[in-house]
Amino acid sequence: MNRGIARLRDCMIVGGLAIAGSTIAVPAHAQQPDRSAPPKLAAPRDVSLPPIVKRTLSNGLPVWIVEQHEVPVASVSLVVKSGATADPAGKYGLASLTAAMLDEGAGALDALGLADAIDYLGASIGTGAGFDASSVSLYTPVSRLADALALMADVAIRPSFDGNELERLRKERLTSLQQIRDNPPAIGATAFPRLIYGDAHRYGTGLAGTTASVTSLAAADLRAFHAEHYHPANAHLVVVGDVQPDAAVAMLEQSFGSWKPAAAAAADSKPLTTPEPRARTVYLIDKPGAAQSVIRIGWSGVPRSTPDYYAIQVLNTILGGSFTSRLNTNLRETHGYAYGAGSGFDMRLYAGPFVATANVQTDKTSESLTEFFKELNAIGSPVGAEELEKAKNYLALGFPGDFETTRDIASKLTEQVIYGLPEGVFNEYVTKIQAVTAADVERVAKKYVTPDRFAVVVVGDLKTIEAGVRRLNLGTVRVVAMEEILK
């Protein structure tokens, strides 16, 4: 049977955002619908992304505001431009635990008092750390914004770092690290970066750290991290919602304006290295009785600052970034080995991992690996015009949908802040995607998708799958103990 991708009809292909001569197909409704071909698309509506109002508080803290008056809510994010990458050696998990402790008591309120005050407003305050930044984010009915901002400022600026709360969170985190063993996808997600970057590179360990590092963190470490990184010169506020800029700035001045500059300038952090390429190696991790094998294939990819950003977006959409991508079509639709398959470049300040992944049924593990490598090898050959147009249109025409909610917009602005993206970066997205050529895709595929040098991680029932995987001769096979990836 034919399970290939159906031919795309010419009339479906939309070359850009504004297409001269396109007509809106509104058939007269008395007629039977014409189903002989899919209807022609009208020209897309012109899109202009909402303007950003840029201000600065009296203490130098920059504020970006986007007005969205649809719903009476506000999303406020405080971005602190230091994350887990700033964790000192041996203290992995420090940025993450510092962020988690921010709302465990702050200002005059203890952990329970603070939670009560926030909940009573119907607001929510979230704290967290990624590799490149930490953040405190508030989502609140706009009628409670002033009260909620006061609490948010306490959380960001005046956390208590209470010893009892720290011990409670430590216990919670150590237990969560234990629970990774229960969950094959979590084992895969932990093992893959560890086997690429090693335990001495920050990207080789999860944000939360390890049992040993979490055990070692003291309240003094958290206070020191907070003092060094949480200050106006290293932070940025993003406000999106039903606000007027002047009134919002006045409110922010009240809650965040008194935040003092840091006592001492933070030491410049050392850039992270990119791991040296190695011959392809297969790492097997045993999960006895597993109904599926977790497959993760890839290597260190690219930083967010890569000049190949747009070509890589198109490349990944074709390879594994959309439902009709080659990996999903092959592993799911053609073979039925998995519920889904995909790929992604995790772009950070430095080169984060590229991964192609699926959870496949145990008895099709080696067959699935064969199909993965078929696709990873084939992506280096020129892509067809229709496949290229589909991927570009999927990204470009779908882009305005990424700016719908206050939290969507805040998240885009946060990305711009963290990675220092240029003014107007989102307004040029569509043009830059549409400018990507087949030659660009081929070039970045050859450069970044290098199957001969990839690490292959498989978490599954080794007594069933090991012999078959070895027979594929993909490279050196190493059985890795769970302890090695969790330590």
Add this chain to the structure above:
Amino acid sequence: MRFRVMFAAAALLLSASSAPAQPAPQSSGPAPATQPALRVPYTHFTLPNGLDVILHEDRSVPVVSINMWYHVGSGSEKPGRTGFAHLFEHLMFEGSKHVPEGAFDTWLEAAGANNNGSTTRDRTNYYIDMPSNALDLGLFLESDRMGYLLDIVTPALVDGQRDVVKNERRSGVENRPYGMADVKLDELLYPKSHPYSWPVIGHMEDLTAATDEDVREFFRKYYAPGNASLSIAGDIDIAETRKKIEHWFSDVKPGAAVEPNEYPAAVLTAVTTERMTDKVQLPRLTLAWLTPPLFAPGDAEMDLVASVLAGGKNSRLFKRLVYDMQVAQSVSAYQASGSLGSEFYIVVMARPQEGKTADEVIADITRIVDEELETLRQTAPEARELARAINKSEASFFARMERVGGFGGKADQLNGYFVATGNPDYFNEDLARYRAIGPDDIRAAVRKYLPADTRVELIVVPEGGAQ
């Protein structure tokens, strides 16, 4: 013209002067019912073939969402064919008479659209979120699979999605910690022939048994326009969109009315306790009760009971088990509402303790949960405790207004309210349910719906003992 969702500032249970740390004044009651707090303007009409249509204009972004509900879910399945409604859902993306296999997704992606579907016990829904210029394409595809799906169904097509769905089950059940326990819960709560007794994803052997003939029968019975409702929200002109819908669905033939399903009554009469093992680190306790159906009296109360028990650090079970005693890693409580009936769950992930077996740990935790439930049966919660729960609930209504598409966007909510109540714009009435609840209603609901002597207790202990 640009429609806006309208809100009354008085919706929140807060007086402007009350500082957050002060207890809520007893007088801070719900806003008068005559003041509509939320409104989503809509147009409703029914096509000659029986398809109900709901339209809502929101031009904030140039995106439109096509949202179709078929009023069938695993609750209409027969024993031996469990999981069929969901397997069928998968076939809806594989093409139809005028849409070659694979083209449904290919054409939509080329237009910048995303789409998906989901199946529950009560319904199957599909959405296409797309740039508004592509509306005709979406309507063509949506009407073609409603009118002409069977033209492309072959045994091989069913086999292909059967394999995919089996892998969906492996990801969600067999290969997920505590996955098998969640399947067991439904079996313990409902009699064997009740359709809520099996998982939506179905049993493996039933997925194996499904045939293309089952697909034909199911489609003819449940996928007629009269058993569906279409909601479209976003960047649309109402009159023009109505014309487009009348056009694209004009050749979709009506079907026979669907007979209501017969199912046995579900009643718990005693405590049923079951113990299982799994390859997990932590013992887990689940307590479950049968509770009033979606939108029936008691349903909203149980949402707030869940919040009082396990919503936030000050909730009773969280504070006691996770915060003070630190014997649990997490606790959750929730009302899972369904049209035939609901369940209320309390789930505690316990921490292993030195010198105690997993069963002893669970027994201790069960005792504490029971103490807290008994306290709530005897004494109504504090006004502030309830106000916290209601305020959080109200705020969640705001968040639900921000997106038109996807699961849970405005198009989906309009459709859901229409199906459950006949009124797509039921937002205000829904919110009013929560505002009307007082502390004593919570006490009464715990007494009535969470008795200690009729419930299911499911205990999962680590295989070979916790480490």
